[in-house]
Amino acid sequence: MKAILKNQKNRIFSLSVIVMSVIFAGIFMQSCESNSFLSETDSSEHLSEIELITKSAEFENYIIAATGLQQALKTFEKEFAIVDFANLETVIENGKKVKYLPATIRSLNIDGKIILTNEKKEALLNKYPQLLTLNLPDFANYINNCVKQSIRVNEFFLDEKINIYQPSLKSVTSEYGFNNMSQLVGYLYNWTFMPNYVEVIVVIFSDGTSLAVLDSNNTANYSEINIRTLGNSHYYNGKRISEITHTHRGSYSPSSADLQAKNSNPYCSWSIFYNGAFYYY
């Protein structure tokens, strides 16, 4: 009798789990459909235009050149951090003493890559001037479309060992630590010239260290961060914050959202990093 009851309980339990799984799967699928509906509706009217542009050789060339530059800048950042400036290669050229950066940096040919990227960008915009009217999320959509279907772009990624799916394997928020102000300023200055620039927020802690926080929701004109408050102090990762800054490329003026952020969180300083300097507001 007990065995029958236990058997029945197990059946009811299994049935409940299955029914609930089906319900949640249904809700999830409905949500997915709704989300895909949103993006489809949003892009349907420009579908033919997107296809035309993203399948063009000009767009492929631009992505390849811009990615090459981005990779070179990343390598430059890593190599530059370990340069021993006291022992640079010194030569006498035309009677003048010239110090050279290591060959690993010189061989990156960043100047050439910048010129190439600008040439490709110009060629692209000459052919498709309507791209100038796109905002960053829309332009990112064009890039995604091209990356998805272009064999040339994907071959380039494979050759350069670039894993475009890597960001989705990481946590949503990326963080980069700095031990002093000159490191931080150097990083931010280079960051604002990146071809794939998005706003970055820097948290400066009361112990003098700082952390660049990059949320996957950030765009070229939007950024966000989650902090905690205890008493009269704000905290990030358990460390007390003395200042929060974020990057601008347009101007040093705070937007209404910037002012709102400051007014709602009054226990630290607030600034904007623009054109190599911090502007307090």
Add this chain to the structure above:
Amino acid sequence: MKKAIFLVTVTIVGCQIASSQKADHVKGGRFLKRIEYNVTGQGMTEVDNMYNLDGKSILDRILFGSINSPVEFVFSGSSEGNDEILAFRITKNSRMDSYRLEIMRMPDVKKVYNAINFLSTKVNKIVIPPELIQTISLEGRELINEHNKAVDSVKRSDDSYKPYRSESKTFRISNEFVEKLHGKMAALIDNFKAIGIPPIAFDGYEVTFRTVVENEVWSLKIHMPQKNALLMANLCRQIIMDADINKPDETKYIELLEEMDFKNHL
């Protein structure tokens, strides 16, 4: 027992997932949803009514004057990015039998915000803490009193805001389009639900949807809208951009409104 606990946990987690899927705004930017009387004082005719403008910002007053139209939309960018203000409203004509779409574009957000800052000194009362009042001269106190007495009428009158209003373009539109847009916007505001705690957000843009529903005026202001609100904001921006080049396409808008995945309010 263990199975029961497991079942309860699964149910709770499932419900949380389900509710977050249904919310329009998940850990998103700030928002304000407001429902209030549309008219606070009846005039001799509908045109003379005293509209409830309490929920309107200085920017809204610059754009729309002293009336609440059946449908209003404002997109406010920031100087870092979309550096302009876009707006439209739908008004009834004087004979009340047809509707018009009126669009406005104001470039240079910083310039607009300078005007707003200036106007805010004119339309807000000066309140001085009691411990500081003695430090102000008698003449100064009289000037502050005069300013405070004048604020209510200055705030109410359109004269203060009018000089900053940009030129607009007006188009005659069909009743069908107005009904569809009004219904969907009302449904969006009515069903809007947010979940989570907002992050600290910098820059970005803000949109305001406003609609008159019977005797009430409903408004929803969102910083960085998501899902249905983003869809509606994109459509509203599209209407403005198309109308700005004199090519509004009602058929396309009606199709998009019909495809929107939320129920009509009316």
